[in-house]
Amino acid sequence: MRFLxxxxxxxxxxxxxxxxxxxxxLVNVAGPLVLNGWDRDSVAVRGAARxxxxxxxxxxxxxxxxxxxxxxxxxxxxxxxxxxxxxxALDATGLDGELEVSAATGRVRVEGALRRVMVxxxxxxxxxxxxxxxxxPHASVEVRTPDGTVVVRGxxxxxxxxxxxxxxxxxxxxxxxxxxxxxxxxxxxKGVVDRAGTLEAQSHSGDxxxxxxxxxxxxxxxxxxxxxxxxxxxxxxxTSRRFSTGDGGxxxxxxxxxxxxxxxxQPGADVDLNASGATGIR
Amino acid sequence: MNDEARDPTLDPLVxxxxxxxxxxxxxxxxxxxxxxxxxxxLPRWLPLAAALALLLLGGTVLRRLSHAPAPEPIPxxxxxxxxxxxxxxxxxxxxxxxxxxxxxxxxxxxxxxxIDSALAESRRALAADPGNxxxxxxxxxxxxxxxxxxxxxxxxxxx
Numbered sequence: 244m245r246f247l248x249x250x251x252x253x254x255x256x257x258x259x260x261x262x263x264x265x266x267x268x269l270v271n272v273a274g275p276l277v278l279n280g281w282d283r284d285s286v287a288v289r290g291a292a293r294x295x296x297x298x299x300x301x302x303x304x305x306x307x308x309x310x311x312x313x314x315x316x317x318x319x320x321x322x323x324x325x326x327x328x329x330x331x332a333l334d335a336t337g338l339d340g341e342l343e344v345s346a347a348t349g350r351v352r353v354e355g356a357l358r359r360v361m362v363x364x365x366x367x368x369x370x371x372x373x374x375x376x377x378x379x380p381h382a383s384v385e386v387r388t389p390d391g392t393v394v395v396r397g398x399x400x401x402x403x404x405x406x407x408x409x410x411x412x413x414x415x416x417x418x419x420x421x422x423x424x425x426x427x428x429x430x431x432x433k434g435v436v437d438r439a440g441t442l443e444a445q446s447h448s449g450d451x452x453x454x455x456x457x458x459x460x461x462x463x464x465x466x467x468x469x470x471x472x473x474x475x476x477x478x479x480x481x482t483s484r485r486f487s488t489g490d491g492g493x494x495x496x497x498x499x500x501x502x503x504x505x506x507x508x509q510p511g512a513d514v515d516l517n518a519s520g521a522t523g524i525r
Numbered sequence: 526m527n528d529e530a531r532d533p534t535l536d537p538l539v540x541x542x543x544x545x546x547x548x549x550x551x552x553x554x555x556x557x558x559x560x561x562x563x564x565x566x567l568p569r570w571l572p573l574a575a576a577l578a579l580l581l582l583g584g585t586v587l588r589r590l591s592h593a594p595a596p597e598p599i600p601x602x603x604x605x606x607x608x609x610x611x612x613x614x615x616x617x618x619x620x621x622x623x624x625x626x627x628x629x630x631x632x633x634x635x636x637x638x639x640i641d642s643a644l645a646e647s648r649r650a651l652a653a654d655p656g657n658x659x660x661x662x663x664x665x666x667x668x669x670x671x672x673x674x675x676x677x678x679x680x681x682x683x684x
Contacts (some may be wrong), residue, residue, distance in 0.1 A: 326566065346681050348628075365629060365678065387673060390635075390679070405670065407670055408635070408676055409639060409641055424666055426643050426666075426667055427639050447663060448643065468663070499663075500646070500650070500660060500663045
């Protein structure tokens, strides 16, 4: 049975209006959760089997374990800082504040234009549960996950992705500072690095592929000590190459211990072709 | 005893005896210690241990605050200072049966195995080419990942 709770959450709704950047803390006890940003200074929950609100300083507890396949749906002020802890799959849309997801064990998808997105997942063992997808011109994105695939599309600003065995795909990016790290997964970046910006992409055993504009001005450091290096920029060969293009403003580093490092000229690297359905992020 | 009954042969022998005898082993200090009630409270070594712990903690905090760059090059045989803390953390995660779900423990073990294999591979390669800056950077990457993974597991809510 679905139900709607609006300002019944007195303990939460009252301080939200009084705060410049309201903070909403959600504890997802179990089950999938859908998070929607809206233009109100109140919180509403729909579809959760059980709900408990314990006071202004505490978090809203959402327990969707008895709701079958229906996800609990929570509406929050779009400009708020949202903290979600635990739970299964999470879908967040329409937010432009901050979102911090921790201890999630399911798939996480975030779409919007947030000032900051931080997602930390820890898969429960199934192969695909750790997947994370962050879409939109977010100013700052940080993802930490042991496994699963991480896809970040359209980021504008800061980006940091850390995974042990997962793969990292970044597309349509325009970054000031980016660090992408995997131990055994592949790392793929397609986008633009700001002048004086930095991009560092590394994997121990996965391939690292960078697709950047043909007119990029950057200092490149490419290395694959026991693998191979291929670059459409610079000249020469070998497993460790350093060279500059243009005035060398940005710093681009790509390393793989035993995978292949490749740098490809990609016109329109920061355009999100996938948004129109034309092609994938690669 | 009266004089009639005294044996005259004993007198010279008695005169040869010393006026007093020091006991061969002084038992009193041990007896006194037993009689003195034991002081209740903290053991004597505790302040020393606390001071040592504070010293170590202070050193760790200072090191973190200083943001000192990693030393170059990494000595291949150097002891990784994080290994002790990581081992303790891992032991606490694995030996607390009610802490993490079996699936989470499996994820942790699987990924630690990947990391440890990569660490071994990196260290072997670096031993053969100790001055290789790229290999040093890649070794640091894997070490960082190990720490991040364990810290992340430690932050998970316990069941």
